Amino acid sequence: MLLTAPWSFALLLGPVIGALLAFGAVAAQDATNVITIDNFTFSPKELTVAVGTTIKWVNHDDIPHTVVEKQTTFRSRLLDTDDAYSYTFTSAGAFDYFCGLHPHMVGQIIAK
Amino acid sequence: MAKKGIGDHGQGIGRREVLECMVWAGTGVLWTVSGGVPHSVGLIGDALAAEPAGFTFLQMSDSHIGFDKAANPDALGTLREAVAKVKAMPVKPAFIIHTGDITHLSKPAEFDNADKVFGETGVQIHYVPGEHDIIDEERGKAYLERYGKGSKGAGWYSYDDHGIHFIGLVNVVDLKGGGLGNLGAEQLAWLEADLKDKSASTPIVVFAHIPLQVIYKEWGWGTDDGTQALTLLKRFGSVTVLNGHIHQLAQKVEGNMTFHTALSTAFPQPAPGSAPSPGPMLVPADKLRTLLGLSTVTVAQGNKPLAIIDKTLAG
Numbered sequence: 491m492l493l494t495a496p497w498s499f500a501l502l503l504g505p506v507i508g509a510l511l512a513f514g515a516v517a518a519q520d521a522t523n524v525i526t527i528d529n530f531t532f533s534p535k536e537l538t539v540a541v542g543t544t545i546k547w548v549n550h551d552d553i554p555h556t557v558v559e560k561q562t563t564f565r566s567r568l569l570d571t572d573d574a575y576s577y578t579f580t581s582a583g584a585f586d587y588f589c590g591l592h593p594h595m596v597g598q599i600i601a602k
Numbered sequence: 603m604a605k606k607g608i609g610d611h612g613q614g615i616g617r618r619e620v621l622e623c624m625v626w627a628g629t630g631v632l633w634t635v636s637g638g639v640p641h642s643v644g645l646i647g648d649a650l651a652a653e654p655a656g657f658t659f660l661q662m663s664d665s666h667i668g669f670d671k672a673a674n675p676d677a678l679g680t681l682r683e684a685v686a687k688v689k690a691m692p693v694k695p696a697f698i699i700h701t702g703d704i705t706h707l708s709k710p711a712e713f714d715n716a717d718k719v720f721g722e723t724g725v726q727i728h729y730v731p732g733e734h735d736i737i738d739e740e741r742g743k744a745y746l747e748r749y750g751k752g753s754k755g756a757g758w759y760s761y762d763d764h765g766i767h768f769i770g771l772v773n774v775v776d777l778k779g780g781g782l783g784n785l786g787a788e789q790l791a792w793l794e795a796d797l798k799d800k801s802a803s804t805p806i807v808v809f810a811h812i813p814l815q816v817i818y819k820e821w822g823w824g825t826d827d828g829t830q831a832l833t834l835l836k837r838f839g840s841v842t843v844l845n846g847h848i849h850q851l852a853q854k855v856e857g858n859m860t861f862h863t864a865l866s867t868a869f870p871q872p873a874p875g876s877a878p879s880p881g882p883m884l885v886p887a888d889k890l891r892t893l894l895g896l897s898t899v900t901v902a903q904g905n906k907p908l909a910i911i912d913k914t915l916a917g
Contacts, residue, residue, distance in 0.1 A: 497854045497861075498851075552882045568707060590777065
């Protein structure tokens with residue numbers, strides 16, 4: 491019963507300019523080892539790599555994010571816009587992670 | 603998700619008090635959108651004259667001191683504008699409730715600057731943290747050192763004023779992957795004990811950063827165990843739930859419960875599902891202040907619901 495009444499939102503009037511995303515240059519890097527954070531999304535969301543691979547997360551949003559593994563196997567510092575975090579997967583396994591500030595953002599790394 | 607178009611008002615948010623209904627269905631929840639004048643948007647509860655009877659407090663939220671990106675390069679400046687409005691109020695508010703994200707990155711200088719500007723109101727402020735306030739190295743210690751006195755756990759507490767019971771909750775800690783906001787068992791147990799001996803006629807005001815009810819799951823706008831808190835509150839005759847986090851107004855009245863989310867003083871965010879993500883929304887410079895603001899909450903004499911008036915920084 492608590493969820494049936496309608497919400498009212500304030501009307502957003504006037505032209506809205508979508509946020510412009512600045513994409514960092516990835517040409518010089520091995521693209522398969524980089525996960526970008528854009529629009530509150532980890533891309534690619536799922537990634538399989540060989541044990542021993544280093545993965546680098548780069549934040550392109552205008553909002554800070556963090557990378558936190560579910561079992562706290564790894565946890566990044568706070569990543570503001572254009573900050574990066576790297577982690578080397580020295581053991582095999584499936585690693586589910588999320589953003590500590592916005593936990594609806596999730597991703598998974600499989601190291602084998 | 604079907605959505606009716608919004609007509610162009612020509613003069614934008616500025617000249618007339620207009621009520622527009624824009625109804626759409628998303629995950630089985632209907633909500634309405636209303637527009638208004640720059641001085642009072644989304645009036646709910648009893649309409650009040652400029653000099654309200656009873657006592658008044660303010661809700662302010664999401665100041666994000668330290669934010670400097672395109673959506674607003676000067677979050678401290680727009681906070682100063684909001685504080686100037688507080689100082690200009692003919693009736694000084696009894697206190698201010700801040701529903702979190704005081705700072706942007708939990709840096710000491712950001713907390714310092716926020717304190718300095720908020721201090722200029724000359725009014726006591728009751729805070730609860732947002733997720734941006736607990737991202738220091740020690741994950742929340744910086745916030746508690748400044749604002750945690752008399753609180754429990756990650757910073758929850760309650761106090762009484764003018765016969766109303768105020769409860770500050772923290773729902774930004776111990777967040778789980780794939781989840782929403784989180785109150786946790788310890789805080790819920792504390793809440794149950796806190797409410798136990800209160801009569802149902804005690805007016806309650808609950809405030810927390812993330813909306814306690816789910817507004818938009820896809821963007822994390824809700825609290826996983828929020829329903830448990832609302833169930834504990836259900837028996838009371840008047841409950842007002844004040845939240846922030848979404849940087850826009852959303853309001854609903856459900857039986858004896860009134861829900862209200864406040865504007866940010868830093869930057870707006872898009873309406874649910876209207877953009878790829880809930881990040882800062884860039885708008886033309888002359889529109890920014892129509893989407894930032896604060897709210898006055900007035901408690902009238904007698905058993906009337908609290909009246910909430912939202913004011914933008916424009917005009």
